[in-house]
Amino acid sequence: MSKKLRIGIIGTGGIAKAHVNAYKKLPYVEIVGVADVIAGKALAFAQAEGLTEAAPFNSHTELLRMDLDGVSICTPNVSHHITTVDALRAGKNVLLEKPMSVTLQEGLDMTRTAKESGKMLTLGFQPRYDPNMKLLQTIVQSGRLGNVYYVETGGGRRRGMPGGTFINKKLAGAGAMADIGCYSLDMALNTLGYPRPLTVSAYTTNHFGTNSLYHPEASKFEVEDFGVAMVRFENDLVLQFKISWAMHMDTLGPTMFLGTDAGLKVLPAGTGPWSGVWDGSVGSITLFHDEFGGHTSTPIPLVEHQLNLFDCKVHDFAEAVRDAKPAPIPGDQILIQQAIIDGVLRSADSRREVSVELPE
Numbered sequence: 001m002s003k004k005l006r007i008g009i010i011g012t013g014g015i016a017k018a019h020v021n022a023y024k025k026l027p028y029v030e031i032v033g034v035a036d037v038i039a040g041k042a043l044a045f046a047q048a049e050g051l052t053e054a055a056p057f058n059s060h061t062e063l064l065r066m067d068l069d070g071v072s073i074c075t076p077n078v079s080h081h082i083t084t085v086d087a088l089r090a091g092k093n094v095l096l097e098k099p100m101s102v103t104l105q106e107g108l109d110m111t112r113t114a115k116e117s118g119k120m121l122t123l124g125f126q127p128r129y130d131p132n133m134k135l136l137q138t139i140v141q142s143g144r145l146g147n148v149y150y151v152e153t154g155g156g157r158r159r160g161m162p163g164g165t166f167i168n169k170k171l172a173g174a175g176a177m178a179d180i181g182c183y184s185l186d187m188a189l190n191t192l193g194y195p196r197p198l199t200v201s202a203y204t205t206n207h208f209g210t211n212s213l214y215h216p217e218a219s220k221f222e223v224e225d226f227g228v229a230m231v232r233f234e235n236d237l238v239l240q241f242k243i244s245w246a247m248h249m250d251t252l253g254p255t256m257f258l259g260t261d262a263g264l265k266v267l268p269a270g271t272g273p274w275s276g277v278w279d280g281s282v283g284s285i286t287l288f289h290d291e292f293g294g295h296t297s298t299p300i301p302l303v304e305h306q307l308n309l310f311d312c313k314v315h316d317f318a319e320a321v322r323d324a325k326p327a328p329i330p331g332d333q334i335l336i337q338q339a340i341i342d343g344v345l346r347s348a349d350s351r352r353e354v355s356v357e358l359p360e
């Protein structure tokens with residue numbers, strides 16, 4: 001390919017820098033435009049990042065008039081829907097930051113638009129690129145565990161609540177369950193091959209976020225800082241999903257997969273309050289099984305690597321656009337976890353088990 005891939009960046013805040021750094025490592029990519037709704041922010045970003053060739057815009061619609069092969073969408077959750085739909089309709093491929101959307105309806109509209117436009121919608125879940133996440137998938141999908149009937153996923157922080165748009169329900173949709181829970185769900189569901197969820201029974205709370213002892217914006221805190229959900233899937237599989245932004249505990253326990261022939265325990269690499277299997281830091285994988293009538297366990301050797309997972313996700317998107325390959329982490333797959341998060345919120349509100357609403 002002689003012509004360089006022409007990329008635009010929508011939203012020039014914190015995470016946009018990581019996208020730009022990753023694109024800069026690809027000789028076949030040029031960032032030709034950047035957009036932010038805050039007047040002057042896109043220009044300042046382009047200057048600070050040394051993007052001398054990039055045109056700055058004060059709205060994504062102006063940027064989308066450019067000839068572009070793809071865009072990175074790095075706006076707050078509330079703007080994911082409009083920017084994604086507009087970009088797809090304008091014929092651009094999209095790499096969208098997590099979580100997918102604020103509501104399930106938005107997610108459905110985004111995947112429908114991707115289908116109609118024939119353009120790619122891929123989601124930014126960098127932990128997927130960790131070779132040990134891939135190892136988990138290989139082990140579980142090899143059949144070594146037998147019939148997997150119970151999975152526990154989740155974790156989170158002892159203390160680590162964000163503020164601003166993240167705690168505003170209208171702007172973020174959900175709190176910890178979507179913000180870091182989406183990683184945990186993706187890890188478990190991708191390992192299992194994205195089974196179809198049927199029902200959710202959930203409990204959420206925000207004892208820390210709404211307490212000024214723990215959060216400087218307590219009066220504005222509208223989302224959950226802790227949640228737990230039991231999700232039923234087809235084929236009698238059950239998943240327990242637990243997430244915390246804040247708690248009086250060091251850990252919510254290991255990630256585990258229980259099968260009829262063996263079980264798998266996954267522990268995070270770090271012990272700090274921000275460490276977790278959910279963000280791609282696998283510290284150990286142990287297989288629990290019986291041999292000759294006795295119980296035993298086998299540590300599975302981890303894959304050593306120096307990969308920058310964020311670069312991997314951006315590079316995979318660029319490569320998929322360049323080589324006209326399918327979306328690496330397709331929107332219609334991530335819609336499944338958006339439907340689970342939607343079920344979590346409805347169940348927690350109604351204090352009852354609810355059906356997961358996912359069209360065929």
Ligand SMILES: NC(=O)c1ccc[n+]([C@@H]2O[C@H](COP(=O)([O-])OP(=O)(O)OC[C@H]3O[C@@H](n4cnc5c(N)ncnc54)[C@H](O)[C@@H]3O)[C@@H](O)[C@H]2O)c1
Pocket residue numbers: 010011012013014015016035036037038041059060074075076077079083097098099124126
């Ligand atoms: N993958 C990861 O590791 C990771 C890490 C942090 C954040 N995120 C996600 O990235 C997204 C952005 O987070 P952030 O921390 O960079 O936020 P941020 O607030 O630092 O930056 C967002 C920027 O988008 C701009 N913006 C808002 N609406 C816009 C629109 N319609 N068009 C153009 N610009 C618009 C804002 O003015 C702001 O400058 C969130 O969805 C968040 O969940 C992902």
